[in-house]
Amino acid sequence: MVCSMSDRDLKILIVFYSMYGNTARLARAVAEGVGEVEGVKPVLRQVPELIPQHTIDSNPRIKAVKESLRDIPVANVNDLAEADGVIFGTPTRFGNMCSQMKQSIDQTGSLWLEGRLEGKPAGVFTSTSTLHGGQETTIISTMIPLLHHGMIIVGVPYSESRLLDMDFGGGSPYGASAVVGPESEMHPTERDLAIAKTLGRRVAEVAKKLRN
Numbered sequence: 001m002v003c004s005m006s007d008r009d010l011k012i013l014i015v016f017y018s019m020y021g022n023t024a025r026l027a028r029a030v031a032e033g034v035g036e037v038e039g040v041k042p043v044l045r046q047v048p049e050l051i052p053q054h055t056i057d058s059n060p061r062i063k064a065v066k067e068s069l070r071d072i073p074v075a076n077v078n079d080l081a082e083a084d085g086v087i088f089g090t091p092t093r094f095g096n097m098c099s100q101m102k103q104s105i106d107q108t109g110s111l112w113l114e115g116r117l118e119g120k121p122a123g124v125f126t127s128t129s130t131l132h133g134g135q136e137t138t139i140i141s142t143m144i145p146l147l148h149h150g151m152i153i154v155g156v157p158y159s160e161s162r163l164l165d166m167d168f169g170g171g172s173p174y175g176a177s178a179v180v181g182p183e184s185e186m187h188p189t190e191r192d193l194a195i196a197k198t199l200g201r202r203v204a205e206v207a208k209k210l211r212n
């Protein structure tokens with residue numbers, strides 16, 4: 001039996017980098033949100049590491065995080081090409097995306113030439129150490145290459161009423177986020193994770209609408 005395009009599940013790629021595990025926690029929540037939408041499957045991937053292995057081995061904390069992420073495959077260009085939507089997660093580095101994520105995005109020239117990501121929905125999430133450490137600049141600047149690819153940017157609308165809570169934490173109309181402390185020792189709050197799920201759900205819902 002031949003399956004038509006509309007018979008198959010849509011795939012939303014959640015691709016992230018994480019050194020201390022917090023962006024990974026957000027990524028798993030985003031994937032959960034994607035999975036709540038009928039007919040849409042989350043595909044969780046991490047971008048390749050650039051830190052030398054001996055540096056990781058000499059830092060027990062980072063080493064433990066890397067071990068805990070071993071079950072998540074490393075993304076390749078095909079994962080992006082095959083996805084019906086992509087959600088990018090990066091810790092903030094000086095108000096911008098991390099070099100691991102930038103290096104991966106810079107591998108997508110062939111996809112850009114062929115317009116393979118054009119018309120696909122995209123979302124972004126991040127974490128920072130500090131409250132005003134650049135979540136919005138990171139998310140918005142990460143959107144710039146996605147716009148070059150012709151992706152359709154999806155944020156978190158205020159129908160997600162947690163955005164209006166005055167509790168300490170992340171989450172904005174630009175995307176999901178968390179504030180994790182100067183040593184990255186804190187974790188995303190329940191509210192941060194709920195907003196991350198909303199982002200996942202929303203990208204999945206938009207991907208479904210775009211297919212119809």
Ligand SMILES: Cc1cc2nc3c(=O)[nH]c(=O)nc-3n(C[C@H](O)[C@H](O)[C@H](O)COP(=O)(O)O)c2cc1C
Pocket residue numbers: 017018019020021022023024091092093094095096126127128129130131132133134180183184
């Ligand atoms: C080189 C470097 C630059 C950073 N720049 C910022 C920054 O601009 N603002 C901020 O609040 N935190 C900054 N941080 C802290 C990271 O954002 C924080 O460790 C990260 O969000 C934790 O995510 P993870 O647990 O997924 O690694 C920086 C960390 C490093 C190593």
